[in-house]
Amino acid sequence: MIVLLAGLGGSAALGWYAWRRLEAPVPPRIATEELDPELAEAIETVRQKIHADPYSASAWGELGKLLRGSQLLPEAAACFAQAEKLDPQNPQWPYLQGEAVRMFDVEAALAPLERAAARTDTADTIAPSLRLAEVLITQGRNDEAETHLRRGLAAEPDNPAVHYNLGVLALERGDLDASLTHLQRGEHSPFTQRKACIQLAAVYRRMGKTEQADQYSRKADTLPLDSNWLDPFLADVTAVGRPAQFQQIHQLQMRGEHRAAAEQLTALIREQPDYRAYVALGESLEKLGDFDRAEQALRAAIALAPEKFRAYHQLSRLLWTRASKDARTDSRRAQAEFEDAAACARKAIDRQPDHAMSHVVLGLALRQLGKQEEALQSLRTAVELGPNLTDAHYYLGEILADAGKVAEARSSLRRAMELSPQDPRPQTALAKLKKD
């Protein structure tokens, strides 16, 4: 009897185990042949984890995050959906699912985000409520959005993103005063300052306050992109593979975070030197004032791909900047650098003849080398190609003034002033022209 029962139990266990293996969820098929090798390898590693334990929510979540970091969104969403089935009380999974799905099917993102919001205590985080509200706003479901925002506001009364969205809703319903109040709460936060200024301009315009509207429009145009608000659920979603990392680095550079960008680029180059990484590193190092290392990076880029344009242009600009500094203390060295800058600028122009800034750099280098006529021609070309470039007009004005062409010089300098009213150089140069 005991043997019989043991046999029955064993059979049942075996049957259950067989059924479980038979029914085990399978990761979505991802064509890895065309993917970055590092990403492909990482995907395969996590797939193996899932095969080993297909009922592990964390393994599914890990795969989802990996795919999300590389913008493979439908596949990431499928993984998060599976993780939720296995770990239904954890708000992380429906949140990440909704966050990924909203990028290609906004309406379908609502249900998982609603589940995430329902399972999250706003005392822990308001991220699901905030994300859900943002999606509801894009769908025109403003009342529901407001409910979730008010929940968020109760937990975090000073959250600028919440205030920003409440400001948008108030503007939608025509309550301009309320809109102003909320938007002003987001005016100085790095997460919302730019978009707050954009909306404030529109609100003031609707109020008939044109001057304030213009002021905020101008301010919005000068501000960098807003940083993404700190989303705890996305904190460990990282980009794997060089292309995804490049995109992240590009975002850092767009936000002016060059130190972080340079660190990541250095690490990438250490793994595998490549042209793009060297050029981007050169750019960030130059912005940080580390000219010597920037030059090294750009020369390395040129050595790798001498037929390409960008490294030559950046190097020419870098050399001119450094030479201008060196000219105060070591004129011989500066002259050599100006020669080098001119040579690099010419190579850049050979590769991209309509690049305005390359002509600016060439003109400036030629000016320092005493070749005034050639310099003038280069700056004229620069102005024609890039009429929006303050530097092109300013330096053209200076060279024209050097050549005694005062009327033309004034015209160029005035143009530079109109383009960049805050830039003191054209004003100073104009004043000097008047005195002379």
Next chain:
Amino acid sequence: MKPLCPCGLFLSLVILTGLMGGCQSRQSDSSAADAPAVEEAWFLDWTEEKGIHFQHDAGPVPGDYFMPQMIGSGAALFDFNGDDRLDIYLLQNGGPRGARNRLYQQLPDGRFQDVSEGSGLDIAGHNMGVAVGDVNNDGRPDVVVTQYEGIKLFLNQGNGRFLDATEKAGLHNPGWATAAAFLDFDRDGWLDLIVVNYVEYDPSWPCTSASGTPDYCAPRTFKGRVARLFHHLGAGREPRFEDVTLKSGLGRLAGPGLGVLCADFNGDGWQDLFIANDGEANRLWINQQNGTFKEEAIARGVAYNAMGQAEAGMGVAMGDVDGDGLFDLYVTHLTEENNRLWRQGPRGLFQDRTAPGGLVRSRWHGTGFGTVLADFNLDGALDLAVVNGRVSRAPRGANDALGPHWSRYAERNQLFANDGAGYFRDISASNPALCGTAAIARGLAFGDFDNDGKLDLLVTTIAGPARLYHNVASVQGHWLRVRAIDPAHGGRDALGAEVRVRAGERVWVRWINPEASFLCSNDPRAHFGLGAVEHVDDITVLWPDGKQEKFAGGMVNRAVIVRKGEGESKR
């Protein structure tokens, strides 16, 4: 027979249950099928019947993912020979050694004949878009073609011939030109030209997707360029232009421009300029009436979406979707964004009304390019058409006929019906000819080819055939077509004129504005769907120079020509 062993029976049950459960759990969730077509189609494919055999040349693939391949090309619908029949000009993008642009003349029987050879318009190159306008006021429409390397102006000589007059006209536009439009910004009677430029593209810069697959570069990889404004210098033996980009103020701001619209945005009777930028703030240049423009897109609500984000602006359509007499704007964007409907109200100010317009509820949407707001079924309300095509590779191809490279960029088009109050319903499923086949669509041009009062459509696609679609919608009302011309300026179309048709309390407004959609020039005649109205009380035209005239109304279902100076002056 020995009874079945209990353990065996139990095991069998377990296995059986497992198999059944397996079937259920392995059964993939199938999303609901698209709603079956319940309405008649509005458009049928007319291409073969009309004799148009045009295959777009986008250059070699897979190649180096040369970015201009992903953008062009557009088309023009215009009557080049003055026979009151719309002709077609189609552009190629295969480069200097690629296929040549084609000019198709519409014949009296409605078919089209390829008259490219010897026309002067049969040029090769990386041709992007086209603008049509009579630059020398001789009554014959001239053509500007935008290219990756600049622009070209062709003067209509008559007899089907066009002469390249670019250099003589002083039109020098260095860089990658995309959209262009004619307008008379200083009201001197001569058509000026706005050329929108894209980015400082570096073909040697390698681009991939975030997952590492090679792909076309995104515009944010490069700096944008300024749009250029060319002022017509007036009467003379030959047209000449002055580059007033700097003087006008447009030179102040660069951007990756793809779309353009010339219209009076603030109601002062002067033409303003809207530029759709790809991934950056749109720009709205308000005419200051003194040769300069002031940028006001942010304050007027059309720079960014409601969340303060820039979107990929490509195609632009204008029209009064809610019947309040003010035009609204519709701009197309990427798949992961949403096309944007900005409703005007009060005058000169716009607000994002995409969601209330029902335009986020469509089951599917793509990366939109060409777009048109027009009353296709003549019920008195403007409907919406959008043509789609990706700019980044999809994991799988959507149309094998396009080959392994291009099929990954193909998407279906969309058609929306307006309920009369500015709410749109997706009727794509009912229109398989226009919306059923995935392609990489770019240009969408509209015009009444057969002069039957209903607007037809022409779609251009990358590396695919151009297709002409006949409007076969059951007529739900009446129509009127108005051509507004200026006899003092060679009898040319009065670009920038506003035409109002009144019937009782109801007023419909249209604008003579052929350059809209994406890289296209459209039928310059104003088309009105009038619903049940059987008689029009009057037609009022606000001419580009600010003068207003009223013309007699009359019966519907006809074409009318209104001539400046022949109406009753209102101001």
